[in-house]
């Protein structure tokens with residue numbers, strides 16, 4: 001494994017990855033409530049907050065916007081991704097090579113694996129190539145480990161999330177990004193299954209400040225190492241305010257109440 005605590009991807013052994021690949025994954029609907037969020041510059045600006053350890057974007061956004069931020073922001077290139085226009089079994093096109101991500105200045109790469117999909121075998125083989133190429137470049141790999149497909153009706157069931165975390169360890173990911181399984185003890189199981197692979201929580205759709213921070217706090221208390229979040233940050237009118245609160249919960253061991261006070 002890559003000692004990722006010594007890379008820009010982590011601060012004090014934890015990570016706060018700001019994900020902004022939704023323009024591909026979900027489309028313009030995600031930018032509807034806060035129209036200025038469609039501008040990638042706004043997310044790169046937010047990523048200059050000291051709480052953010054890395055920003056995760058697709059190749060096109062990295063090419064167009066990262067050059068203006070390379071001194072202030074750490075880049076993760078998300079290598080695969082599919083639009084919401086795709087109606088088939090969960091699958092994800094590989095849109096960027098590891099070599100090209102490295103050329104763009106990425107210090108890590110992200111990859112989605114839909115365990116349980118009819119496409120799992122092909123996706124795992126693609127991940128093998130990505131993982132081994134990333135190792136050649138010394139780049140950590142973050143797996144968006146999202147079991148889903150015809151046979152999986154509940155993709156946040158505790159046993160499913162524990163399996164998702166384990167898949168990331170077995171296949172060599174340095175970080176497993178998993179959905180919150182609903183309780184601290186279920187997240188503890190996922191962390192245990194992931195072994196030396198760090199577990200970070202996926203943000204999910206926008207909720208209240210308190211609800212969101214409580215799920216993050218549960219993850220940290222369960223031994224999770226942070227968060228990879230999109231909508232719960234940049235769909236807010238003021239991303240800085242929630243990033244202040246996240247900094248308190250993730251890096252300063254604050255309670256949710258303390259974090260909410262710190263962000264006032």
Ligand SMILES: O=P(O)(O)OC[C@H]1O[C@](O)(COP(=O)(O)O)[C@@H](O)[C@@H]1O
Pocket residue numbers: 019020021022025026144202203204205228229230231232
């Ligand atoms: O496939 P889903 O569950 O609709 O969500 C995919 C999106 O969620 C993320 O994994 C995390 O973002 P959020 O914090 O907004 O959930 C994004 O990187 C990705 O675009």
